[in-house]
Amino acid sequence: MKQHKLGQSELLVSPLTIGCWSFGGGQDSYWGRQEQVDVNQLVQTALDQGVNFFDTAFGYNDGRSEASLGQALAGRRQEAVICNKIPIQSYDELKQYDQTISDSLKRLQTDYVDLMMIHWPTKDQDLLQANLEAMQKQKEKGNIRYIGVSNFATQTLEIAHNMGIEIIADEFVYNLMSRGIERDVLPYCCDHNIGVVAYMPLMQGILAGKYKRIDDIPPIRRRTIHFDQEHNPLVRHGGSGYETLLVRMLEQMRDLAIESGYAEDRLAIAWLMTKPGVSSVIAGCRNVKQLQDNAVSVETSLSSETVERLDEISEPLRQKMGNNLDIWQLGDNSRIW
Ligand SMILES: NC(=O)c1ccc[n+]([C@@H]2O[C@H](COP(=O)([O-])OP(=O)(O)OC[C@H]3O[C@@H](n4cnc5c(N)ncnc54)[C@H](OP(=O)(O)O)[C@@H]3O)[C@@H](O)[C@H]2O)c1
8 A cells, every 4th residue: 555644744654544442452342352363463464555554542442452553563563653642641640751651662562652642632721731742752752753633623733833843643533424624623734734644434334334224323333422312322412413314324325335336434435535634544443354445445536426425415414513523522511622
């Protein structure tokens, strides 16, 4: 797979990023059990095909995702670009920042991480700045090659910019069901040469054509603002969702899949690749089959008619959701600013 530079960095990354959230998962984890033997096979196959970008986080299975990725990369670390994400650290935790980073590097079996992001911003601006400064120091020490952010909208990106911190990438939710990024964040990133790494391209499988009715979607994947609080036990946002519009959109995608000859998962991922500013798409791949399908999808060129059709199909939902950036929370509870 052809690799390209990420934002203004020298990192060469593939347009497909392997989402490692499920790695190291046990029976009770969000994604359920993920065997190390499958992770090893997935990571080796990805590298063999030139898919070199891996996305993990401190929070994914309490560090076991980092450990699982580190294990799978043993002997081939130099071929990979690792993106890791750290939660905001309190002032007390910042005192142990060196140790915290060193523990993470140990879990990943590496001396440095290529890209370290703040996973979610805080509304406490002083603390946000203190966390950015701590990352900058790690960069100067060589433990982090580049700094990125995740779930940062224009105001928080501006804070980093005004501090003189070079942000090379912003990891943000972007898919046919969640287009809030398009109004301000995507143009800002394009203007500042910040690579957008789009997460949840398949909306956790909902856009992959596997579910015909809302009730078919596993409850754990029905927690976002698209779903009605009353009928979905795990929803916490208090809103009434947009289920009718969603069902309509999924039906139209099914029709387009038949017309175009491309399955829904391919349409969803290939559509993202047409959006200026999107550097890479992070798909959670559970097995080699999904990896291979997603690798084909990022390299599929859709006709302009198909892209326009997908824009139209997703437009009613986009309009109803407005400029909502946090897909799990509404209004003042939104964590993104
Ligand atoms: N920065 C953040 O705050 C943030 C938040 C969420 C996620 N992420 C990152 O983004 C990655 C991707 O997000 P995600 O895993 O939540 O969502 P996703 O990539 O939209 O969905 C992944 C799931 O879809 C199914 N799938 C994958 N490829 C498929 C294919 N070709 N055909 C059919 N089904 C397919 C698999 O689930 P089943 O086979 O089990 O159905 C897989 O686990 C995560 O691993 C993580 O690295 C970041």
